[in-house]
Amino acid sequence: MGDLLGSAIEDVGTVPICGRCGSERVVLQAFACWNREFGLWELETTGDAARCHACEGRTDLVWQPSDANKPVKRVTELNDLFRTTLEGHGTVLITRGIEALGPDAMRSIAATVRGFSDFPPESDPWGEHDFGAFDVGNDRIFWKIDCYNLDQTAGSPNPANPAVTYRVLTIMLASEY
Secondary structure: OEOHHHHHHHOOOEEEEEOOOOOOOEEEEEEEEEEOOOOEEEEEEEEEEEEEOOOOEEEOEEEEEOOOOHHHHHHHHHHHHHHHHOOOOEEEEEOHHHHOOOHHHHHHHHHHHHHOOOOOOOOOOOOOOOEEEEEEOOEEEEEEEEEEOOOOOOEOOOOOOHHHOEEEEEEEEHHHO
16 A cells, blocks of 8 residues: 555655556545544545556556646636637626627627737736737727636636636726726
8 A cells, every 4th residue: 555645745746647648537546534523535545556547447657747837728728719719608798888889899899809819928927818908999998708616606616627617708998997
């Protein structure tokens, strides 16, 4: 049996992958103990038997450095996908100021938001492509994407997971912000 704490300390900053196919979809035999006080299972020890869901067999785990930017990259991909195609859980909100510009301006603004690609660090510090600004005539336009839980009662528990995230794309005049 493996010592979970010992191996975790040894492997800080790494993730396990399948030694055969390289998939991160690996599981390790583990033993848990019921904690009556907190009403949950606590991991006690891990075994040596590892399996890979991707290649459906026993495997040896290989530890590799984790990609710390992977969740941010996934959020960026999902934000771009929603903004450009409206694919996924979400909605678009158009403010009264944008609506007052008329249907032709609204179509033009929506097209600009879909094709937006200017994400300088000062307006996109986390690299998530969740905000943009541009000018239409004398008007400064802002758009932003907020990630909520599926009930839209709080922030998403994990914006990198589309199964638990509802995106709201708001398009507004800068003066309405």
